[in-house]
Amino acid sequence: MELxxxxxxxxxxxxxxxxxxxxxxxxxxxxxxxxxxxxxxxxGKSNDLKYGYNDVYAQLVRYGISLKLCI
Incomplete structure (x- = not known):
């Protein structure tokens, strides 16, 4: 979340x-x-990461960071 x-x-x-x-x-x-x-x-405005910040989402996926599971 911090990243x-x-x-x-x-x-x-x-x-x-x-x-x-x-x-x-x-x-x-x-x-x-x-x-x-x-x-x-x-x-004050909320967006879904996948749609509002697609460039960040794609970068995390490229580096193999899971956005589906957490501990």
Whole structure:
């Protein structure tokens, strides 16, 4: 979230999590949560990262940073 905040110069970044579809990994005891959306708030206006900041979204995907799962 901090990386996205820096790259987009945002005031706030929110993750919309699907609480029902979380799973526990077989290798670790951590619970993985599925991210439905990443909302970026800048100057009081919220945008979806994928559509409002597509250049940042594409850059994160190119570097192999998962935007679908978090711990």
């Amino acid at each position: 996205i905040k820096i790259l987009t110069h945002a005031d706030k970044v929110e993750l919309i999590i699907d609480e029902d579809s979380g799973c526990t990994g077989c290798v670790s005891k951590n619970k993985y949560l599925e991210i439905q959306r990443i909302l970026v708030t800048k100057d």
